[in-house]
Amino acid sequence: MTSTTPPPPSRTAPLLSAEGLHVTFPGRHGAAQARAVDGVDLDIRPGEIVALVGESGCGKTTLARSLLGLVPPTAGRVTFAGRPLEYSSRALKAYRRRVQLVLQDPSGSLNPRHTVYDAVAEGLRIHRYAGDERAAVAEALSRAGLRPPERFFLRYPHELSGGQRQRVVIAGALVLEPELIVADEPVASLDASVRGEILALLLRLRTELGLSALVVTHDLGLAWNIADRVAVMYLGRIVETGAVEQVLTAPQHPYTQALLSVLPEAPGDPVVLTGEPPDPSRIPSGCRFHARCQILASGEAERASVADACREQDLPVLAGGGRAQVACHWARVVRTEAVGQVRP
Incomplete structure (x- = not known):
């Protein structure tokens, strides 16, 4: 990984875009379809952090999953680096090396029987990484703030604090050198004293790596502290968007x-x-x-x-x-x- 200073997000072409995105789910017993995402346009530019904010059930997690290729859209399309997302197994595997997911519950994200080393190396093994696996794992852990990384290799999730477990999850995403991460409530399960550390880590990764991020949250305070831009979602649609200072102060x-x-x-x-x-x-x-x-x-x-x-x-x-x-x-x-x- 090389350190880079990203250009101002507003001056660059979008890295990831949703265009007219709709996601519907069939209703039970002949009921009408549920329109979980009901028409969304959203751009994320290189080096930009966008917060997607709304109540539980507003569709923000479904939108995030669709952007990741986990839920194919019913209508509309997702584009990455200017090219429409394809849904073949090979195309999605290549895409998920460039776009990684960070879940809100590190305890649920980590296999309790796997060491930290194996948890971080899993992505490398799935993608048949040809380089030095040990060095890649050590660098990812170090970037995630777990230093010296070798001290954590043989530990198990139950031996770590909540903040350390979340850093392991982030390291597992970073090891593939993605261009964008989607973080779903990344600090919701953490103590208040640890949340600031994880948010500072995400900001540092953006500065050092030019990493883009979509942060899904119900917490406008989190959006204020981390995002460049905020999109407020209600009942399947974005109802307000703009620079975070503008939206949250006026x-x-x-x-x-x-x-x-x-x-x-x-x-x-x-x-x-x-x-x-x-x-x-x-x-x-x-x-x-x-x-x-x-x-x-x-x-x-x-x-x-x-x-x-x-x-x-x-x-x-x-x-x-x-x-x-x-x-x-x-x-x-x-x-x-x-x-x-x-x-x-």
Whole structure:
């Protein structure tokens, strides 16, 4: 592995892209199909960390699995380095050498009967690595912060702390020298004292290796600390996206505002959303958030003359690039009025 300084993500072509992505699952006993991912465009550029944020059940893990080639899309496509992803066994094996998954539960990710050495070397053996296996494993462990690496070779997962186990999982991804990692809730199962260390590690890997990452999380605080860009997902679609500072300091979508309002440092009272997210097999008409929307419930949407549109008019799929975007009738009216007020 060679150290490199990546170019600014905004100036480079996407490394990984979802284009019009849909993933549906058959309903039980003749029920309607569940639209887990219901139209998503998303780009991840070289050296960029994108946080995919949303409640449990919003479709973010299904989207991540589809980007990894684990769940073929029902419609749309995934492209990597400008080429559409192919789903033959050979093509997927080559793709997964370049794109690696880091799961949230290191205890479940590691075989308790395998040593740390075997856990990290497993990917090399699957891909028939022709180089010096011991040196590759040692370098991956060292990059993941387990030094000296030889001290960990013969240890078993139960002999490690939670943070050390997560570093072993990360080393297992790094050993294949991927260009992008998909980290699904990478610190959710760790103590607060260890989370910062793992996040700092991911940032250091981006700096040293030019590594890109998609970080799947329900935690907006984590997104603030690690991401360049954030995509907020609700009921199968991205409803707001943009630079992390812009989205998290001036959220436009009512759903993003509600998620941010419950953070400990957030000003004002938390927004308590009523009800549960709708069933993905029965997505409502209009804005898919309108049944729980505090803006609609308070009458603000009515005063902005968009209440009927909120209930009846669907919103377009947001583009996958880096500019700030929001899928909300009310936010678009408010933003248009604000732009008009600052014009001479």
